[in-house]
Amino acid sequence: GAVVSQHPSRVICKSGTSVKIECRSLDFQATTMFWYRQFPKQSLMLMATSNEGSKATYEQGVEKDKFLINHASLTLSTLTVTSAHPEDSSFYICSARDDGGRFSPLHFGNGTRLTVT
Amino acid sequence: GENVEQHPSTLSVQEGDSAVIKCTYSDSASNYFPWYKQELGKRPQLIIDIRSNVGEKKDQRIAVTLNKTAKHFSLHITETQPEDSAVYFCAATDYKLSFGAGTTVTVRA
Numbered sequence: 001g002a003v004v005s006q007h008p009s010r011v012i013c014k015s016g017t018s019v020k021i022e023c024r025s026l027d028f029q030a031t032t033m034f035w036y037r038q039f040p041k042q043s044l045m046l047m048a049t050s051n052e053g054s055k056a057t058y059e060q061g062v063e064k065d066k067f068l069i070n071h072a073s074l075t076l077s078t079l080t081v082t083s084a085h086p087e088d089s090s091f092y093i094c095s096a097r098d099d100g101g102r103f104s105p106l107h108f109g110n111g112t113r114l115t116v117t
Numbered sequence: 118g119e120n121v122e123q124h125p126s127t128l129s130v131q132e133g134d135s136a137v138i139k140c141t142y143s144d145s146a147s148n149y150f151p152w153y154k155q156e157l158g159k160r161p162q163l164i165i166d167i168r169s170n171v172g173e174k175k176d177q178r179i180a181v182t183l184n185k186t187a188k189h190f191s192l193h194i195t196e197t198q199p200e201d202s203a204v205y206f207c208a209a210t211d212y213k214l215s216f217g218a219g220t221t222v223t224v225r226a
Contacts, residue, residue, distance in 0.1 A: 034213065042219070043206060043219050044216045046214070091158075093161075105151060105163050105166060108161050113158075
């Protein structure tokens with residue numbers, strides 16, 4: 001089945017530093033990838049839609065200058081948390097849909113646990 | 118945008134009994150409704166999905182029903198087992214996936 005690889009799985013960084021998270025579709029092409037954020041015991045909240053070759057679309061309330069998204073190829077999207085602060089600590093999960101169509105299931109990466117100290 | 122409501126937030130059932138989780142959605146354009154199971158610290162796993170042109174779908178002990186007129190859909194798990202204990206999320210989409218708040222299911226042995 002379709003596999004989405006996300007790295008790193010865990011990262012601890014100091015306040016003020018930046019962290020990059022990679023999301024790769026291993027065996028399918030994904031023109032669009034989605035980035036979610038999940039706080040403990042809460043649901044997945046869509047942060048942004050990553051579009052290959054164009055700018056990402058951010059959900060209301062998500063700072064685009066803080067959460068930089070780059071979708072450089074049909075198999076790779078990156079999320080960079082810039083100038084991270086403790087409140088950015090969360091579980092970040094990427095997902096991708098096979099370009100086969102909108103009825104195709106979303107495949108999720110394993111997630112990245114970010115802890116900002 | 119799409120707003121998905123999910124109930125109950127927690128559900129405790131005796132092993133062997135059935136579990137039912139209900140969701141409603143707001144956007145009539147939504148046409149794909151997946152259900153995910155998430156274990157602690159892990160990614161959501163798709164367990165079943167249904168498209169808007171189908172009213173019911175079953176896969177072994179899991180079934181999903183969809184009522185487009187009322188804009189609600191439900192997950193049914195029969196003969197529950199301890200390994201069914203997890204958080205379950207419903208979702209709805211026309212393009213972007215919107216998740217319900219989640220239901221923590223505990224199956225008591």
